[in-house]
Amino acid sequence: MQGTKEKILRAAYKEFESHGYSLASTNKIVNEAGVSKGTLFNYFGSKEKLYHSCIEHAIGVTITETNAFQYEKPGFIERMYELMQLKQAIQMRHPELTQFLSKAYLDKTLPEKYRQQLDEFREKSLNQLLEGVDVSNLRDDLPKDRMMDLIRWTLDGYAEQMKNMWQMGLIDLENLEPYYEDFEKHLDVMKKLYYKE
């Protein structure tokens, strides 16, 4: 059995993510968490403090997960694929967290210090992502920066399609192997397109 605080946080993620701060309901949160009203306010004091706890917790988890991840392959396509896998791993282990954070980032009332933390983290993980990456095997008859854009968009588009299929309930989360296998074949095609022969 997970701790009461964690249960509340998890439920709060979902509620804040789908309705935004002001329209989120503490009643729905405690129902979803299977916990009484008093417990929430005993632990978190107020709706606003709960919201901030969510943000801090989410940032913390994201940073931890990202730091624990080791990029290994130097090829640009492989590296972007590794990034995609990192995102998916976080999504798997902490559902609703990623969406909660990206929604919170768009929230105009978000305290500046959190926005700052997120900006810093973004920059740091961008450096981490590009560290040791080798673009020398990209074909050199075409502008590399444009190719890198195209590769990024392609993987983003694929991820977006997966997200949509997941939202529509068309994906079997128990058995993701086939998707990975199939996508590896797409990756092979990409390598033949973008890399030197």
Place this chain on the structure above:
Amino acid sequence: MQGTKEKILRAAYKEFESHGYSLASTNKIVNEAGVSKGTLFNYFGSKEKLYHSCIEHAIGVTITETNAFQYEKPGFIERMYELMQLKQAIQMRHPELTQFLSKAYLDKTLPEKYRQQLDEFREKSLNQLLEGVDVSNLRDDLPKDRMMDLIRWTLDGYAEQMKNMWQMGLIDLENLEPYYEDFEKHLDVMKKLYYKE
């Protein structure tokens, strides 16, 4: 000055889209529309009927816009780009409509007849999209279906990035030329990647 009904519909789109049916507020709709409470219920009878009116109107507009659009170029990349332009044109002329519809489609309480209409429309416009398209100029040393997937994802990823930038207010809607110009260059690179030399 646009008609009262249209003003209400437009405000309703926004409210339903951002909060979903049950959490949408008729009070906020009439405020946004600059119209009194009575007028809304005089025209639409109830919140539910208003919701259904929105759906019907949105489907109608989407079908009309799509039918009016003529695909012209036979190349696969060009054709997918034309699709992107069609989507953007609808987005420009009827802001909130596309997002409203795709959110409504995910709504579990959506009456079956509307889901049916949307499915039919999707299939029809897919045929329309692929009619007369010529894939013979795709390189034939790689599987065409995989390349077509990659092309689709690339454009989707680009559109997604634009959407994000727009949400963050980083895009000047008054002056979109530079974006188009720049993206045409990306398209040229794509053609060199995917088409025969």
Place this chain on the structure above:
DNA sequence: CTTAAGTTGACCATAGTGGTCAACGGAAAA
């Protein structure tokens, strides 16, 4: 002047809001 269509906003019963607090249960300490 009459009529009718369009529009208003105060008003209604009801449901939901964030937040409080006296009471409770159970386990460990005395």
Place this chain on the structure above:
DNA sequence: TTTTCCGTTGACCACTATGGTCAACTTAAG
């Protein structure tokens, strides 16, 4: 056994917002 204490409960509070109504008002046409 009794006392203490901490996590937990849910009825309750004042208050706001909800979808919807309706008598009264404005406006323009006949």
